[in-house]
Each structure stands twice: as structure tokens, then as C-alpha cells.
Amino acid sequence: MNLNPKQVAEILAEKDNIVILTHFHPDGDTLGSAVALLRALRSMGKKVNFINNDPIHPKYAYLWKGLKKQKFKEQYIVAVDIATEELLGDSLKEQYSGKIELAIDHHPSNTLFAKQTCLEGDSAAAAEIVYYVIKELGVEIDAAIASCIYTGISTDTGCFKFRNTTARTFYIAGIMKDLGADTERINEVMFETKTRGELELERLMLEGMEYYYDNKLAIAVIRQEMYRQTGTTEDECEYIASIPRQVAGVFVGVTIRERKNGMWKASVRTKPPLDASAICMNFGGGGHENAAGCNFDGTLEEFKEKLVKIVGEIPV
Amino acid sequence: MNLNPKQVAEILAEKDNIVILTHFHPDGDTLGSAVALLRALRSMGKKVNFINNDPIHPKYAYLWKGLKKQKFKEQYIVAVDIATEELLGDSLKEQYSGKIELAIDHHPSNTLFAKQTCLEGDSAAAAEIVYYVIKELGVEIDAAIASCIYTGISTDTGCFKFRNTTARTFYIAGIMKDLGADTERINEVMFETKTRGELELERLMLEGMEYYYDNKLAIAVIRQEMYRQTGTTEDECEYIASIPRQVAGVFVGVTIRERKNGMWKASVRTKPPLDASAICMNFGGGGHENAAGCNFDGTLEEFKEKLVKIVGEIPV
Numbered sequence: 001m002n003l004n005p006k007q008v009a010e011i012l013a014e015k016d017n018i019v020i021l022t023h024f025h026p027d028g029d030t031l032g033s034a035v036a037l038l039r040a041l042r043s044m045g046k047k048v049n050f051i052n053n054d055p056i057h058p059k060y061a062y063l064w065k066g067l068k069k070q071k072f073k074e075q076y077i078v079a080v081d082i083a084t085e086e087l088l089g090d091s092l093k094e095q096y097s098g099k100i101e102l103a104i105d106h107h108p109s110n111t112l113f114a115k116q117t118c119l120e121g122d123s124a125a126a127a128e129i130v131y132y133v134i135k136e137l138g139v140e141i142d143a144a145i146a147s148c149i150y151t152g153i154s155t156d157t158g159c160f161k162f163r164n165t166t167a168r169t170f171y172i173a174g175i176m177k178d179l180g181a182d183t184e185r186i187n188e189v190m191f192e193t194k195t196r197g198e199l200e201l202e203r204l205m206l207e208g209m210e211y212y213y214d215n216k217l218a219i220a221v222i223r224q225e226m227y228r229q230t231g232t233t234e235d236e237c238e239y240i241a242s243i244p245r246q247v248a249g250v251f252v253g254v255t256i257r258e259r260k261n262g263m264w265k266a267s268v269r270t271k272p273p274l275d276a277s278a279i280c281m282n283f284g285g286g287g288h289e290n291a292a293g294c295n296f297d298g299t300l301e302e303f304k305e306k307l308v309k310i311v312g313e314i315p316v
Numbered sequence: 317m318n319l320n321p322k323q324v325a326e327i328l329a330e331k332d333n334i335v336i337l338t339h340f341h342p343d344g345d346t347l348g349s350a351v352a353l354l355r356a357l358r359s360m361g362k363k364v365n366f367i368n369n370d371p372i373h374p375k376y377a378y379l380w381k382g383l384k385k386q387k388f389k390e391q392y393i394v395a396v397d398i399a400t401e402e403l404l405g406d407s408l409k410e411q412y413s414g415k416i417e418l419a420i421d422h423h424p425s426n427t428l429f430a431k432q433t434c435l436e437g438d439s440a441a442a443a444e445i446v447y448y449v450i451k452e453l454g455v456e457i458d459a460a461i462a463s464c465i466y467t468g469i470s471t472d473t474g475c476f477k478f479r480n481t482t483a484r485t486f487y488i489a490g491i492m493k494d495l496g497a498d499t500e501r502i503n504e505v506m507f508e509t510k511t512r513g514e515l516e517l518e519r520l521m522l523e524g525m526e527y528y529y530d531n532k533l534a535i536a537v538i539r540q541e542m543y544r545q546t547g548t549t550e551d552e553c554e555y556i557a558s559i560p561r562q563v564a565g566v567f568v569g570v571t572i573r574e575r576k577n578g579m580w581k582a583s584v585r586t587k588p589p590l591d592a593s594a595i596c597m598n599f600g601g602g603g604h605e606n607a608a609g610c611n612f613d614g615t616l617e618e619f620k621e622k623l624v625k626i627v628g629e630i631p632v
Binding site: 174 | 475482485490509510518525559563587
């Protein structure tokens with residue numbers, strides 16, 4: 001049985017000594033959701049911590065400003081924005097697998113690994129669901145909670161640009177703004193800041209961008225050497241996979257990245273009517289209609305040649 | 317006396333054979349506002365056209381899909397999103413100066429050039445005001461009108477990132493989404509599309525970016541030759557002035573552009589507490605606290621040297 005936010009609130013109201021888990025490589029939604037819920041539950045006098053498998057990027061530090069870890073014997077484990085136990089990361093998975101009481105999530109692919117689950121696949125962000133849970137808890141949403149919820153919503157929608165954005169997403173963002181969310185600072189940190197290394201990597205990537213079929217296909221290649229040269233890591237540069245498709249006229253934008261093991265990984269982004277997952281299936285990969293991925297263990301030249309041929313055969 | 321949207325609606329309800337003027341170099345807000353109002357007034361059986369001084373970028377064509385110019389003898393002239401008669405552009409100014417009956421605008425700098433004005437300086441976009449006018453007209457907002465209003469709001473706020481975004485901005489965006497605005501397509505066209513030339517220009521700009529004082533100051537230079545090489549124009553590349561400040565740690569981001577006459581123009585963007593207009597005042601320029609500009613008619617080297625010295629003397 002899928003719980004709704006009211007039922008989640010009723011359950012949480014009865015619990016104490018709560019630990020909230022975030023997913024590995026924590027992003028704005030898992031962190032914003034976790035800390036919003038933590039702040040709300042602590043304001044009710046409960047003991048609550050949140051924990052994570054991996055180091056958190058310092059840009060998120062404002063979320064828990066003024067908060068300290070509490071000491072208590074944990075009694076109730078909640079997961080937010082986590083679709084499978086694998087996404088806990090190795091160390092959290094080892095510690096908590098099978099022990100998670102409640103999951104609050106918006107991924108339709110959630111495996112129902114928790115004992116109870118509140119899954120709303122239509123929510124743009126887990127933070128939308130957390131907003132309704134906090135409302136049902138009867139807690140007053142202060143500016144700090146509002147900033148956490150706004151962070152989850154804005155980061156998971158690419159600042160309201162992605163397709164998951166609904167009318168409700170805008171309404172909740174408006175309410176958070178009204179309640180004091182520091183949207184200006186959050187937007188600047190999340191969407192208007194790049195490191196010098198990231199900009200350098202973009203430059204190197206643009207330098208080598210290749211276009212085929214009158215711009216229908218654009219291919220960018222990122223080599224391990226380029227991360228070293230710019231002081232960046234593959235993780236933090238995930239966003240650059242969206243650049244090739246941004247070019248006017250491009251229907252298939254591909255970013256090929258060299259793995260540490262010498263293999264190649266491609267991120268394929270398409271515009272309708274072209275199907276990214278169909279392209280990636282040729283290489284044993286898959287994904288969504290407009291965003292998919294695949295791996296290749298031959299040479300870069302073989303990979304590109306095959307890819308160019310496949311895309312050439314698809315009519316636009 | 318400043319009109320409110322209800323009064324504007326009462327006036328417009330009495331008029332017919334209406335011409336709506338947009339500002340020169342038309343953007344998403346002046347066009348979205350004009351066409352939303354046009355569609356609403358035509359649905360009441362009125363004859364309405366909109367006109368503009370300059371060619372409109374084809375990316376905006378969806379706004380007036382299905383509409384045709386109407387033939388009538390113009391009786392009532394309305395300006396939307398226009399702060400001064402200069403911003404009409406030369407040819408519209410010559411034709412309409414002194415003849416504009418009504419201005420609907422959100423620029424606090426509006427010179428009250430029209431016979432009557434509805435000025436709401438707190439609105440993120442003129443389209444927000446137009447939304448309230450259409451509501452007061454009693455017209456049902458269909459998907460086409462909703463897309464026009466969403467276009468005005470989203471483009472004037474940089475997709476809800478800029479400081480002018482208010483809670484009301486989010487609420488209206490949510491209502492437009494509910495009423496059928498094609499936000500996915502609009503976001504893709506407005507915020508996820510660059511020309512190949514624009515990306516090339518970005519690359520050349522990044523190649524020459526110079527950093528001073530441990531990244532406190534970043535300077536990029538754009539020469540006329542670079543526009544030629546990439547097939548771009550200064551106009552369409554206005555957005556790149558925001559790139560140098562985006563770098564983490566940079567407090568002053570400067571884009572120096574070569575003018576056609578060989579002079580230099582700098583766009584200065586700062587992060588608090590640094591004051592962009594104070595920096596530009598050293599060169600006889602000015603602007604806002606975080607975005608200002610100035611001109612220089614010496615050599616590029618003299619310009620940079622003076623600028624680097626001035627910024628070096630400002631404590632962060």
C-alpha cells in the first residue's frame with residue numbers, strides 16, 4: 001500500500017530518534033528533502049540526524065547552517081529520494097540494507113525496498129512530497145525549511161526548465177519564496193557558478209566538437225587527460241553532456257567520455273522525434289527517449305564510426 | 317494617475333481598431349505581452365494588430381501561430397514593455413511619438429510618455445501585468461495566450477533565476493502551465509538552444525580569458541574579428557557578458573568588446589559587496605550595483621591596465 005503524505009506525517013509524529021538517509025553522490029533534492037524533514041521533526045522536539053555515504057559538495061552547506069549532529073540511539077530509519085538500496089552507496093547499504101522503515105520518493109522505478117513507502121511519481125522532486133508531509137505534521141515552515149525545499153525543487157528541475165516541472169512545482173516554489181526561501185543566493189550558487197576548471201573543460205570540449213549531416217549529429221569527446229589538465233572530475237562535470245544537443249539544428253548530441261579503465265562511455269541526448277535509447281540499444285545500452293547511455297570497449301574511432309553510421313540511417 | 321489592471325481593462329473594453337507597439341530589438345516579454353493582449357482583445361471581436369520596429373527572431377514565431385494581420389484604420393495605440401519613446405526604435409518613434417494612448421510597463425524608469433500609463437515596477441515582466449488585464453477583461457485564457465504570457469515571464473526572469481522573480485511570478489507561471497502553456501517547448505527554444513556560431517564565440521572567449529588577483533577579477537575580450545569568424549553579431553551574443561562572473565571565486569567579471577568604430581566597450585558584472593557602477597564611473601560609465609558598463613577610446617592594453625589597477629585597489 002502506497003502511503004500518502006498525511007499518513008507519513010501520522011507515522012512520523014509517533015516516532016523519535018530518527019535517522020534520514022540520502023542517496024550516494026548526494027544532490028540538491030536528496031539533501032534538501034532530508035534537511036527540510038530533519039528541521040521540521042526537530043522543531044517538534046524529536047532527535048533527528050541525516051547521514052550520507054559520500055562527501056557533500058560545500059555549495060550545499062547553507063542547508064544545515066546552525067545545525068549540529070545529535071547524539072541518540074537510532075530507532076527509525078527513513079530514506080528520501082532513493083529509488084533502490086544500491087543508491088545508498090556501499091557503506092550505507094551495508095549498514096542499513098533491510099532496516100529502512102520508510103521511503104519518501106518520486107522515482108517511478110522505486111523498488112519498494114523499504115517496509116513502507118510514499119511514492120509520488122508525478123512529483124518533480126522528493127522535496128515536493130516532503131513539503132506536503134511537513135504541512136501535515138502541522139509544523140510552521142520557516143525560511144530555513146523553505147530554502148531546503150526550494151533547493152530540492154529547483155535543482156531537480158534544472159531551475160524549472162526540465163519536463164518534470166508541473167503547475168504544482170511552480171505553486172510550491174512560490175509558497176517557498178513567500179515563506180522566505182533565499183532563492184537569489186540559491187539560484188546563484190546552483191545555476192550561475194562554475195569552477196575555472198569546468199569552464200576550461202567546456203572550452204576543450206567545444207574545441208573538438210564534430211558535426212555531421214548538416215549539424216543533425218554533434219559529437220564531443222572528453223579524455224581522461226582533459227580532467228587532469230583542468231583539475232576536474234567526471235562526477236562534477238556531468239552537466240556538460242547536455243551541451244552538444246543545445247546547438248540549434250542538432251537532433252542528436254553525443255558526449256563520449258573516456259573511462260579510467262580505457263573504455264568509452266557515451267551520453268546520448270536527442271530532440272524529438274529521435275529516440276536516444278534506440279540509438280544506445282545498438283551498443284547494449286539504454287535509457288529514456290531523449291537521454292540515454294551506453295559503453296564501448298573498442299577504439300574511439302570504431303565507436304564514432306559506428307555511431308555516425310547509425311545516426312545517418314535514421315530519418316529526421 | 318497610475319492605472320491599475322482593472323482600469324486598463326475597462327478602457328480597452330471600450331476601444332476598437334487597436335495597434336500594440338513593441339520595443340526595438342524585440343524580446344520575449346514585449347512580444348509575449350503584445351500577442352497575449354492581441355489574442356485576448358481579438359477574442360472579444362475587436363480588430364487588433366501588433367507592430368515592431370525591427371525584425372523578430374524566428375524562434376518567437378510560435379507566439380502568433382495561426383494569426384494574420386488585420387486591415388483597419390488604427391484608432392488606439394498601446395505600448396507594452398516600453399520605458400521611453402526612444403525604445404520604440406527610429407521608425408516607430410517617428411510614426412507614433414506623442415500618439416500613444418496607453419502604456420503597460422514594468423520598468424520603474426518609465427518616462428510616462430503615454431497619455432495614460434499602467435506601471436507596476438514590482439512585476440518581473442510586463443506579461444505579469446497583461447495577465448491581470450486579461451483576467452479583468454473577462455476573457456478565457458486559452459493555451460495560446462498562456463504560452464505568450466509564460467514566454468514573457470520566463471524570458472524576463474532568465475527562467476526564474478533573476479532577482480526580479482517574486483512569489484507572484486511563480487504563481488502566475490503555475491497558472492499558465494495549468495492553462496496549457498507549452499512550457500517544455502518554450503524552455504527548450506529559449507534556454508537550451510544556442511547557434512553553432514554562439515558556441516564557437518564562447519570557445520574563443522574562454523580561450524582568451526584572463527584572471528587576476530587569485531581569480532577576484534576575470535577579463536574576457538571579444539574582437540570584431542571573432543564575430544566575423546563565427547558568423548555572430550554583437551546583439552545576439554549579449555548573454556555572454558554574464559560568463560566571466562559565473563566563475564567560482566570571481567567577484568568582478570568584465571567582458572570587453574571591440575566596437576565597429578574601433579572603440580572599446582566593457583560590460584562589468586560583480587558579486588556583492590563589489591559595486592559594478594562604481595568601477596565604471598572611473599571611465600565615465602555607470603549602471604546598477606551588480607551590472608554596469610562603460611566605453612574607452614584608447615588601446616585595449618591601456619583599458620585593461622587601468623581596469624586591473626582599479627579593481628586591485630578595491631578590498632573584497
